[in-house]
Amino acid sequence: MIELKNVTKSYPNGVHALNRVSLAIEDGEFIYIIGPTGSGKSTIIKILNGEEVPDSGLVLVDGVDVGSLKHRKVPYYRRNIGCVFQDYRLLPTLTVQENIAFALEVLGISKKEIRSRVDEVLELVDLKNKARAYPNELSGGQQQRVTIGRAIANNPKLLIADEPTGNLDPEKSLEIIALLEKINQLGTTVLMVTHDIVLVEKFKKRTVTLDQGYVVKDSKKGGYISL
Numbered sequence: 001m002i003e004l005k006n007v008t009k010s011y012p013n014g015v016h017a018l019n020r021v022s023l024a025i026e027d028g029e030f031i032y033i034i035g036p037t038g039s040g041k042s043t044i045i046k047i048l049n050g051e052e053v054p055d056s057g058l059v060l061v062d063g064v065d066v067g068s069l070k071h072r073k074v075p076y077y078r079r080n081i082g083c084v085f086q087d088y089r090l091l092p093t094l095t096v097q098e099n100i101a102f103a104l105e106v107l108g109i110s111k112k113e114i115r116s117r118v119d120e121v122l123e124l125v126d127l128k129n130k131a132r133a134y135p136n137e138l139s140g141g142q143q144q145r146v147t148i149g150r151a152i153a154n155n156p157k158l159l160i161a162d163e164p165t166g167n168l169d170p171e172k173s174l175e176i177i178a179l180l181e182k183i184n185q186l187g188t189t190v191l192m193v194t195h196d197i198v199l200v201e202k203f204k205k206r207t208v209t210l211d212q213g214y215v216v217k218d219s220k221k222g223g224y225i226s227l
């Protein structure tokens, strides 16, 4: 489903963020991307969601050649990808259910369909009792669960999470991984960038390690190398 072949990316300041990165990710996989700061993890995510374009190499997501997508086609392409970040990026003036509904409204989905999907999502992320709360009335873990709900509301095939537990304590982090696992079991491919080696060790998944823009390890059974 996702294929990176010899992907190279440098930024205008001359930094080589990715060097001949090749990676194949099957439908339904759960994969961690780890590595020291500046190793290129976020650059991979930005290339996958069409925010950055590789200098060379091929990036295929579900048959779409992402590197040569026309600018105006990027928003349509992104409909198949849910994104979650370390900072929750919820709209502060909308309630939990409105935040989730908003992600569907912009796609032109009918009100009736939105209502039933929002209910399903609230159930999945276990926040039915907070449907009418505003983001600033929620804990960090709850806000991140709303963000995850919003990201999967449209049933994307791929969920990308960039340091989703970066602002959470260990207990809340476990809840978030458990939720991502549940979403993965429902068929969504999950790609998670993390610094949290404890989580990587505990919830063993395929783990790709980057260092200075190179893939230095791809461990199918989980585990990592310290760098």
Ligand SMILES: Nc1ncnc2c1ncn2[C@@H]1O[C@H](COP(=O)(O)OP(=O)(O)OP(=O)(O)O)[C@@H](O)[C@H]1O
Pocket: 011, 012, 013, 015, 016, 017, 035, 036, 037, 038, 039, 040, 041, 042, 043, 044
């Ligand atoms: N927009 C940009 N312009 C110039 N250099 C950039 C830009 N974005 C990233 N870089 C550089 O590219 C390299 C890879 O950055 P990237 O953000 O992909 O790393 P990362 O592994 O996600 O790091 P972190 O763990 O700190 O988030 C770094 O050296 C970074 O300074």
